[in-house]
Amino acid sequence: xxxxxxxxxxxxxxxxxxxxxxxxxxxxxxxxxxxxxxxxxxxxxxxxxxxxxxxxxxxxxxxxxxxxxxxxxxxxxxxxxxxxxxxxxxxxxxxxxxxxxxxxxxxxxxxxxxxxxxxxxxxxxxxxxxxxxxxxxxxxxxxxxxxxxxxxxxxxxxxxxxxxxxxxxxxxxxxxxxxxxxxxxxxxxxxxxxxxxxxxxxxxxxxxxxxxxxxxxxxxxxxxxxxxxxxxxxxxxxxxxxxxxxxxxxxxxxxxxxxxxxxxxxxxxxxxxxxxxxxxxxxxxxxxxxxxxxxxxxxxxxxxxxxxxxxxxxxxxxxxxxxxxxxxxxxxxxxxxxxxxxxxxxxxxxxxxxxxxxxxxxxxxxxxxxxxxxxxxxxxxxxxxxxxxxxxxxxxxxxxxxxxxxxxxxxxxxxxxxxxxxxxxxxxxxxxxxxxxxxxxxxxxxxxxxxxxxxxxxxxxxxxxxxxxxxxxxxxxxxxxxxxxxxxxxxxxxxxxxxxxxxxxxxxxxxxxxxxxxxxxxxxxxxxxxxxxxxxxxxxxxxxxxxxxxxxxxxxxxxxxxxxxxxxxxxxxxxxxxxxxxxxxxxxxxxxxxxxxxxxxxxxxxxxxxxxxxxxxxxxxxxxxxxxxxxxxxxxxxxxxxxxxxxxxxxxxxxxxxxxxxxxxxxxxxxxxxxxxxxxxxxxxxxxxxxxxxxxxxxxxxxxxxxxxxxxxxxxxxxxxxxxxxxxxxxxxxxxxxxxxxxxxxxxxxxxxxxxxxxxxxxxxxxxxxxxxxxxxxxxxxxxxxxxxxxxxxxxxxxxxx
RNA sequence: GCCCAGGUGGCGGAAUUGGUAGACGCGCAGGACUUAAAAUCCUGUUCCAGCAAUGGAGUGCGGGUUCGAUUCCCGCCCUGGGCACCA
Numbered sequence: 023x024x025x026x027x028x029x030x031x032x033x034x035x036x037x038x039x040x041x042x043x044x045x046x047x048x049x050x051x052x053x054x055x056x057x058x059x060x061x062x063x064x065x066x067x068x069x070x071x072x073x074x075x076x077x078x079x080x081x082x083x084x085x086x087x088x089x090x091x092x093x094x095x096x097x098x099x100x101x102x103x104x105x106x107x108x109x110x111x112x113x114x115x116x117x118x119x120x121x122x123x124x125x126x127x128x129x130x131x132x133x134x135x136x137x138x139x140x141x142x143x144x145x146x147x148x149x150x151x152x153x154x155x156x157x158x159x160x161x162x163x164x165x166x167x168x169x170x171x172x173x174x175x176x177x178x179x180x181x182x183x184x185x186x187x188x189x190x191x192x193x194x195x196x197x198x199x200x201x202x203x204x205x206x207x208x209x210x211x212x213x214x215x216x217x218x219x220x221x222x223x224x225x226x227x228x229x230x231x232x233x234x235x236x237x238x239x240x241x242x243x244x245x246x247x248x249x250x251x252x253x254x255x256x257x258x259x260x261x262x263x264x265x266x267x268x269x270x271x272x273x274x275x276x277x278x279x280x281x282x283x284x285x286x287x288x289x290x291x292x293x294x295x296x297x298x299x300x301x302x303x304x305x306x307x308x309x310x311x312x313x314x315x316x317x318x319x320x321x322x323x324x325x326x327x328x329x330x331x332x333x334x335x336x337x338x339x340x341x342x343x344x345x346x347x348x349x350x351x352x353x354x355x356x357x358x359x360x361x362x363x364x365x366x367x368x369x370x371x372x373x374x375x376x377x378x379x380x381x382x383x384x385x386x387x388x389x390x391x392x393x394x395x396x397x398x399x400x401x402x403x404x405x406x407x408x409x410x411x412x413x414x415x416x417x418x419x420x421x422x423x424x425x426x427x428x429x430x431x432x433x434x435x436x437x438x439x440x441x442x443x444x445x446x447x448x449x450x451x452x453x454x455x456x457x458x459x460x461x462x463x464x465x466x467x468x469x470x471x472x473x474x475x476x477x478x479x480x481x482x483x484x485x486x487x488x489x490x491x492x493x494x495x496x497x498x499x500x501x502x503x504x505x506x507x508x509x510x511x512x513x514x515x516x517x518x519x520x521x522x523x524x525x526x527x528x529x530x531x532x533x534x535x536x537x538x539x540x541x542x543x544x545x546x547x548x549x550x551x552x553x554x555x556x557x558x559x560x561x562x563x564x565x566x567x568x569x570x571x572x573x574x575x576x577x578x579x580x581x582x583x584x585x586x587x588x589x590x591x592x593x594x595x596x597x598x599x600x601x602x603x604x605x606x607x608x609x610x611x612x613x614x615x616x617x618x619x620x621x622x623x624x625x626x627x628x629x630x631x632x633x634x635x636x637x638x639x640x641x642x643x644x645x646x647x648x649x650x651x652x653x654x655x656x657x658x659x660x661x662x663x664x665x666x667x668x669x670x671x672x673x674x675x676x677x678x679x680x681x682x683x684x685x686x687x688x689x690x691x692x693x694x695x696x697x698x699x700x701x702x703x704x705x706x707x708x709x710x711x712x713x714x715x716x717x718x719x720x721x722x723x724x725x726x727x728x729x730x731x732x733x734x735x736x737x738x739x740x741x742x743x744x745x746x747x748x749x750x751x752x753x754x755x756x757x758x759x760x761x762x763x764x765x766x767x768x769x770x771x772x773x774x775x776x777x778x779x780x781x782x783x784x785x786x787x788x789x790x791x792x793x794x795x796x797x798x799x800x801x802x803x804x805x806x807x808x809x810x811x812x813x814x815x816x817x818x819x820x821x822x823x824x
Numbered sequence: 825g826c827c828c829a830g831g832u833g834g835c836g837g838a839a840u841u842g843g844u845a846g847a848c849g850c851g852c853a854g855g856a857c858u859u860a861a862a863a864u865c866c867u868g869u870u871c872c873a874g875c876a877a878u879g880g881a882g883u884g885c886g887g888g889u890u891c892g893a894u895u896c897c898c899g900c901c902c903u904g905g906g907c908a909c910c911a
Contacts, residue, residue, distance in 0.1 A: 235828060239906060242827070247910070267911060280911090324909085349909045358911045365825095366909060439910055559905080596905090632849070634837060638830090646836065646850045652864095653849085696838070699848035706848090767844030772892040774844050798878080812891060818843040822891045 026658035028622025032731040045140040047096045052548040056093035058085040061557030062100045065126035070133040079627035081556040082139035086727035090751040098531040099141040103150040104520045109451040113483045119451040147534045149523035155453035156474035157540035170216045180208035185487040187448040212446035221438040231590040236562045243563040245439025250423045252432040254333035266354025271419040273337040274407040275361035275381040280347040282356040291329045300327040308348045324370040336431035368397035445519045450492040452517030460504035460511040491515045525572040552588045559593040595639020624729035631694035661736045668712040682754035685724045769820040770802040786813040
C-alpha cells in the first residue's frame, strides 16, 4: 500500500474526468433534470480567493450528491466579466480591459479545474463576450419597445477634482475614494428600467424556498406602505396640495404642511415673492447636506423655510402654513401633513415656532404639547377630533379614510420605496446601450438585426470633464447613421449597469452556444427555474431582485413560461480574516492556492466545510487543517486495510447503517460539518474494529460528494466501476439501526445521579427496578420520600424526592 | 433609531416538538516507537475540590415557568448583518 499522494491522484482524475467527458451534460434529457447554480465570479486580478472556494466547494458537493441521488445535474460556471475594476486598471496601466479580463479568466479557469468541480465547460459564458452582450442589448430593446425603459435627468456622483462620474462604490462617506475630494451631484440624462411597475408582483414569495431573512430584506427594500392621499386646497383655491400619510387618524392634529425641496410647485409658489431668497439659501444648504450629513449620523438637523402660502386643513378647516423642509423626500406625493404625533414634525415645529396640537393621549384626556419634549408617537384615544373623539386611534384610522373619501378630500393609496432602476453608467467596460440619437427622428433603437453594438477596443480611457463615458472619445463608435432616415446620427455612449448583464445569465447557460437566439425556448422552459441557487447574502436586494424582475418581464412578454428564476436559494456565510472582510486594501486576502498545493483540493474543501455550518461562515484560520489531512490518510489506510480482520460484524453493520442515515440527512440540510464528523467517527471505529469490503465501498460513496478525487481513487483500489460519481447513493436499512439496549440518565430532583442500561422498549416498572439497584441513585432516594417519578422511554428517568 | 441573526471549554464547533451539555476536530499534557527529530499510535483534557469514588459550579447577565431549561417566557448587555429622515 502506498501513502495517499493527493496532488498526483487529483491531477490524474481531473484528466480522466476530462478525457471521458464525465461532466458533460445532455441538456436534451429533461427527465430528473437538476439545475444547480452558483453566483458567477467577477474575474479580477485577485484570482479565486477563499470566499469563492467557500461558495463553490460545498455547492459542487451538493451537485455531486444530487447526481448520485439519480438526478441529471447541470452545474455550469461562467464569468461576470464587465465592470469597473478592469477599467480602473486600464486607466492606471494602459492594459485594455479585454486583455486583462481574458488573462484573468484563463487563470481562474485553471484554478477552478484544480478544484475538481463538476462544471460542464462546454456550456460556459462571459458577460463581456459579444455573443453574450448581444442578447443583453436585445433584452434592453424588449424593455424599450414595451415602455419599460425610459430616459430621465438624474443626479450622478461627480468628483470635481478627477472630473469624472463615480460609481456608488467609489464614493466613501461623500468623498472620492481615490483623491478624497468632496463629491457633488451633477444632473445627467440617464436610462431607467421601470422595476417599480413590478413592486407588487415582486412581493409574492409564495412559491419560493428562500431564506426568511432574504425575503424580509427584499420586502423592506420594496417598502410597501398602505395609507391615504389627503387634499389640502390652497386658501385661494388656486392649487391643491396632496399629502400622502399612513396616519390619517392624526388629521385633526395637522398644524402645518411640509413640502420637499425637489417639488416642482416650490418655485411656482415663491417666484417673485420675498420668500424666493430664503428658498435659494435653504436649498443650497440642503444640497450640501444630502451628500455628506444626510447619510451620516449627525445629519438629522431639520432645516427649512416658510413659503408664504397657506392651505386649508380639510378636517379642521383651519388656515395652515406651508413650509419647505429638508427631511421631506420625493416619496409619495412629496408633500407631508405635519403634526405633533411625528418626531420629525415635532422637532421642525419647535425650531421654527410653529404651533403644535395633540389629538391622541393614553386615555383620551387632553394633553398639551407645551408639557412635552418630543412627539407623542404611541397609540391611544383620540380627542379634539370631531366625531372620532373617544375612539382608539388605530380603530379610527380606516374610518377617517372612509370619511375623507366621502367628503371627496382623500383616497386610500399604496406607496413603495422601490425606485426605478438606473442602468446608465458613464463607463467604458460594459454593454453599450443600443440607442441612436438623430436630429430628425430623435431617440431611435438599434435594429435587432444590427446587434450587437460592438464595444470598440481601441479607446482612450482618460477621464473626460463632461461626465461622459470614454466611448464619447471614440469617433468611430460615436458617429453613425440613423437606422430610420439614414442621416448622420450619434450613438448613446453610456453603457449598462453590470447588474443588467447578471440579471439573465442563468437563462443563457443552457443555450450558451446558440447563435440566433438568446435562449432555446424548449430547453429553457424545461431546465428552468434553477433548482438550487447558492451565493452570498450581499446580493439580496440588488442582483436577486433585478434577476426576478427581468425574469418576470420576459415571462410577461411571452418569452418564457415561468415567473420566478430561482426555486431554492441558499446563502453561504462570509469568511473573514481576523474579524474583517477580506479585501486587497486591507491586505488580508488569503489565497487558497498554497493550501491546495500542500494538502490537495479535497482536504482544503473539506476543511472549509468542517469549519462550521455552511450558512454561517466564520473567521479563517488554518490551524485545524491538519486534522482533515490526517482524516484523509486514515480513510485511505482503512480502504486499503485487510478486509478479513473484523472483530464485531454486527457492530460494523449497525454503525455503517447509522452512518448512511446521518450523512444523508446532514447533506440534505447542508450540514456538511456534522456529516464529516460522522465519517470521522466511523473511520475511528472501523480502524479499531476492522472493516469489510462492502463497508469500504459504502463509505467511499458517502465521501464522494465531499472528497471526489479521494473517492475516485478508493473506488479504483476497490475494483469498482468508474466512476464513483455515477454510482448510486447508498441507502440504510431502518431495521439495522435500532439499538436494543440503551443508556439513559437517572435524575433525582433534576440532577443526574446515575445512568442505567435498559431495553429500548422497557416498561416504567422495569426501568424503576434497575434504577433502584444503582447505589448512588439509592443514596439520594433514601434522603426522603419519592413523591413523583417520570419516565420518558429512551430519554430519561426522573425522581422527585421530598 | 428600526428590523433580523447570534452569544456554549484554551480555539472551531456539536446537541433544541424541554430529557445524561461539550460529539468531531484543533491545541495542550503524559506515554509508546526512534540514537534523535518529524510523522504515527495510545491515554487524558469544561472549571473548582479530591489519590479516587464523588461533590459543587457551569451554555452572555438578571428574573420566571418546570421534576428537569443551551432549548420556553419577561427584562437587560454584547457581537455581526441589513435599513436608515419613506410621513
